[in-house]
Amino acid sequence: MKGGLISINKPSGKSSAQCLNEIKAIISKSELAKFFQSDPPHPNDKNSKRKKWKRNDIKIGHGGTLDPLASGVLVVGLGIGTKQLPQLLSCVKKYKATCLFGCSTNTYDSSGKIIRVASKIPSKEEIADGLAAFRGDILQIPPLYSALHIQGKRLYEYAREGLPLPENVKPRPMKCDHLELVEFHEKGQHNYNDPDVFASKEEIKSEELLRPVSDKEKKEVDSNSEVTEKHNSPQETTDDSQKSHVEEDSAVKTASGESITKTEDNGGTDKNEPKPKKRKLEVTDLERGSRPAIGPSAVLDMSVSSGFYVRSVIHDLAHHIGSEAHMVDLVRTQQGDFFLGGETCFEFDEFQSAGWEQKLASLLKLDIENKEN
DSSP, rough: OOOEEEEEEEESSSOOOHHHHHHHHHHHHHHGGGGGGGOOOOOOOOOOHHHHHHOOOOOEEEEOOOOOTTTEEEEEEEEEEGGHHHHHHOOOOOEEEEEEEEEEESBTTSSOEEEEOOOOOOOHHHHHGGGGGGGGEEEEEOOSSSEEETEEEEHHHHHTTTTSSSSOOOOEEEEEEEEEEEEETTTSSSOOOOOSOOOOHHHHHHHTTOOOOOOHHHHHHHHHHHHHHHHTTTTTTTTGSSSOOOOSSSSSOOSSSSOOOOOOOTTTTTTSOOOOOOOOOGGGGOOOOEEEEEEEEEEEEEEEEETOOOOHHHHHHHHHHOEEEEEEEEEEEEETEETTSSTEEGGGGGGGSSSSHHHHHHTTTTOOOOOOO
């Protein structure tokens, strides 16, 4: 078995696992599949995972998940290259993130519901000056909608099911080597909108569990909740009809989908009811809002350590300068030695056109002419 590392420019609207599965299906049907297939297990091998070996399966994985909303560099390991992927989880990553000021959401990005509306809209200078507090070594609290585990359950699972957290989420040490404001557009000078749906009181309280809330903010939350009840229709406030935010684990290998059902308010689901089926993320899960934005947009360029939540730094920056914000776009421009536009970076659509096999074989030094391999 041979192989190595490449990178792809992951499009927005697809999960990392979906991209990986599509590429796996294409490569598995090509002449290059033989280079990335593992040997069949010994007949006496009792390992359950190895017993699931299939002749046409190739070894493939990625070196760190990108949110479905995000695009950019996704490092992919093929064949023996999958063994190098854990090294990439600790490398420095670079991002360009676009934040929209004026309101915050329960997911900290545009796929969520509004939990607070800003009483203050910051200026370009205030945003630029506020960045200094988030450079260097910092402590960061993950978003409620994240894949962090607490007592065997992911944070976003507690959020979706409306369950209280069994313990406080502790701030985690992170490092931000570079953080700069590179673009700023006043209200009316950008094309972003605020989300359409306001969060319920229960969803707002769930988010409050992650951080201390001042008396002033509590009054604003109560005020926003009253606005929520006026704006939301009965259908929009029904738990079973709400869209959920999907975020995957940052491990090398991930699941292809997550359950989006919530536990009912009566204390849980009936044990006799069948478990809900998992489904893949759909593009409609990331639909943009249509509510006119009330604030400016800003683009931040950053270089950060592994495990850094870009959504959190945007959320925390807004609070630091007395406002509210959420992320509306994210591009990973570099991960380790892999960067957008580099020789080892494939556009995702390249795998649908002619020539990708020759390019991949050249990068990984595979002899596709030798039929004995």
